[in-house]
Amino acid sequence: MRTLVLGLGNEYAGDDAVGVLAVRALRGALAGDTDVVESAASGLALLEVFAGYDRAVVVDSIRTGRCPAGTIVEAGLAELGPVIAPSLHQAGIPELAAVARRLGMDFPDRTRVLAVEVAGPLMFGAPLSEPVAAAIAPLGRRVLERVKRWTSEDSGRGLAEGAGPGTKDTAPGGPGGTPCTTTTRSARS
Amino acid sequence: MSREIVIDPMTRLEGHGRIHIFLNADGGVDRAYLQIPELRGFEKFVQGRRAEDMPQITSRICGVCPMAHHMAATKALDDLYQVDPPPAGRKIRELLYNAFMVEDHALHFFFLGGPDFIVGPDAPRQKRNILGVVDAVGLEIGKEVIGVRKQLRDLVAAVAGKAIHPVFGLPGGVSRSLSGELQQQAAAAAARAIEFSQFALGAFRKTVLGNPGYVEFITSEAYTHRTYYMGLVDDANKVTFYDGTLRVVGPDGKELLRFAGRDYLDHVAEHVEPWTYMKFCFLKDIGWTGFADGAASGVYSVAPLARLNVADGMATPRAQEAYEEFVTTLGPKPVHHTLASHWARIIELVYAAERMAELAADPQITDPQVRTLPAAVPREGIGVVEAPRGTLFHHYRTDERGLVTAANLVVATQNNAARIALSVDKAARALIRNGQVDEGLLNRVEMSFRAYDPCFGCSTHSLPGHMALIVEVRDADGSLVQELRRD
Secondary structure, eight states: OOEEEEEESOTTSGGGGHHHHHHHTTBTTBOTTEEEEEEOOOTTHHHHHHTTOSEEEEEEEEOOSSSOTTOEEEEEGGGGOOSSSOOSTTOOHHHHHHHHHHTTOOOOSEEEEEEEEOOSOOBTTOOOOHHHHHTHHHHHHHHHHHHHHHHHHHHTOSOGGGOSTTOSTTSOBOTTSOBOOSSOGGGOO | OOEEEEEESOSSOBSOOEEEEEEOTTSSEEEEEEEOOOOBOHHHHHTTSBGGGHHHHHHTSOSSOHHHHHHHHHHHHHHHTTOOOOHHHHHHHHHHHHHHHHHHHHHIIIIISHIIIIIOTTSOGGGSSHHHHHHHHOHHHHHHHHHHHHHHHHHHHHHHSOSSSOOOEETTEESSOOOHHHHHHHHHHHHHHHHHHHHHHHHHIIIIITOHHHHHHHTSGGGBOOOEEEEEEOTTSBBOSSSOEEEEEOTTSOEEEEEOGGGHHHHEEEEEOTTOSOEEEEETTTOOOSSOOSTTSOOEEOSHHHHHHHSSBOSSHHHHHHHHHHHHHHOSSSOOBGGGHHHHHHHHHHHHHHHHHHHHTOGGGGOSOOBOOOOSOOOEEEEEEEETTEEEEEEEEEOTTOBEEEEEEEOHHHHHHHHHHHHHHHHHHHHOOTTOOOHHHHHHHHHHHHTTOOBOSTTOOOBOSSOOEEEEEEOTTOOEEEEEEEO
C-alpha cells in the first residue's frame, strides 16, 4: 500500500502556502511507503502526481466562505461537490478522480482532503496570517492520524470503525470552537 | 429600477472572476462588467532579490503557464546582461517552449473550450464539462490528450529539470546541453504531437465547421469586435512564440506598428478603472477613448486570433495549410470574430508541434556550447514572449550588483483586458433581453471571454469548495431579489 501526502499551494502567496508548509514539516515523520510531495501545480498536471498510490491525503488551503480563517476542514471527494462546472486549469480533486476513472487511469482508491480555511486577498510575499499559521501544527497531526488510521485499517487492527466515508470529521470546530461544515451549501449568504 | 446579475465564480477558468450584469428598467443590459480579484504585491515582493532568481520566482506566479514566465524572465536576463545565447541554447529554449505551447493549447481546446464546442453551447449543463467532452470524443481520444501531455511534460522535465517549474533558463543560454538521447526523445514527442494536432484539427472541422449553426454563431455580431491586434512575428511576418518583432495591425488589417520588445513602453499604456484592480492596456499611438472598438480606439487584442491576424502566415507546412483554410472561411483578414480564437488555437497547435519537430531534427541543437557567459554590468532588462494567452512582457531594473529595484510584468490577460470587457458587455447586450436570464444565455456570455482563455488570479490554488455558479439579481438598492445557484 503506497500513500501520498500531497501539499498544494504557492509558497510566495501568503496563506496559499499553508498546504506546502504543512507537509514540509512532516518530512521525516512519515517514511516507508508514504511519500510527501509539494506542488504548486494545478489542474490536470496533478493527475500524474496521484498515479501509483493507493491512498492520498491532499493538504491545501480552501475558501468556503463559511468558516473562520484557520479552520481545518476535512472532506472526502464526494463531499467536495459533484462533478459539475469544473474549472479545468484549476480542476478540483473530485474532477481529477472522475477523469482518471473514466479514462481507466490509475488513481488512489481512498483520498481525503485536509484543508485550512483562508481569507483573501492573497498577497505576494505576505507571511501566513496568524490563524492560518496556528493551524499548521494541528493540521500536521491530522495528516499523521489519517495515515496511521489507514495503516491500522489495512493491517486489520482497531480504529476501523471511524474510518469510512460516513465519519463525522467533516465538521470540526474552528479555532474558537465555531462550528463549521463543508456540506451546508445554503449557508452562504 | 435597475437589476444587477452577478455570475460568480466563472466556470472552467483559472482563478476566480465575477461578472456583474446591470439591467435597466426595461430588462435590457445597461452595462456588464468583468471583475477580477487580482493577486497583488508582486512588484514589491521582488525588490531586493537577485535578478537571476527571477525565472524561478516568476514561474511560480502561475501554476498553469510557468514556462511562459520562466522564458520571459530568462530573456529579460539576456537583455539585462547584454548577452545573446549561442544557437544551441536558443534552440533548446525554443524547443521546450513549443512543447509547452502544444500541451497548453491541447488542454484548452479539448477541456476548456471543448465543452462549448465539442459538447455544444446548448447541451445540458451536466454534460458541459471535461467528462462530457470525454464522452463526446471517446475514451481513446481522452486518453490521448492525457498521454500526449504526459509525454511532453516528461520531455520538459528531462531537459529543464522540472516540468512544473523549469530551472534551466540562465542569462545567455541554458543550464545544460541536449544529449543525443534527449534529442530522440524530443523527436518522438514531436511526432506524436503532430499526429495529435492533426486529429484536433479534424475534430474541429467535424464538430464545428460541419455544423452551419456553429459557423453562424462564431461569425455573429455579438462576438465580433473590430480592434487592433498585437503579436510577435518573425522576419517573414510569420507567427512565432519564442522570439521576434512585435507587430500591430489595425481593424483594417494594415500594419500600424513594428517594434522591438524593449520599446514596449513607447507603445503600450495602461488605463485604470475604479471598479477593478485590472489595468487595461491600450495603444499609446492611438489613445484611450473608452471601451470601444474601431480605428479611433486604442483597444487591442493578443493571443491566438490576434497572432494570426498580425502575421502573414505560418512558418510550417501543415499549419500554413490550416491557416489558409481559416482565412478562406472567415476572411478577409483581420478576422474579428472572438470565437474564431478556438480555431486559431488549433492552427497554432499544429505549428508548435511542427516547430518542435524541426528543432528536434536540427543537428546544431546538440552542440555542447549552450551558454554565453555574461560580463556586462546589469541595469535594465526587458523580455517578451508569446504566452499561450498572448504577449507577455517582463521588465526589470537592477542596481549594479544585479539586485532588483523595480519590476513590471504585463501579462497576456492584461493586454486583452479591454477587449474582454468589450466582449462581455456586447454578448450580454445581444443575448439578454426583457430581463430574461436563463442558464443557456449566461453560458453564452461566459463563452465570450472563455475564448480568450483568460488567466486571472494566477497563483491561487485554494480549493474553491465546490465550483458553483452563483447568479445574484439585485435591485437598485442592492437588495437581493433573486438568487440562482448551480451547485
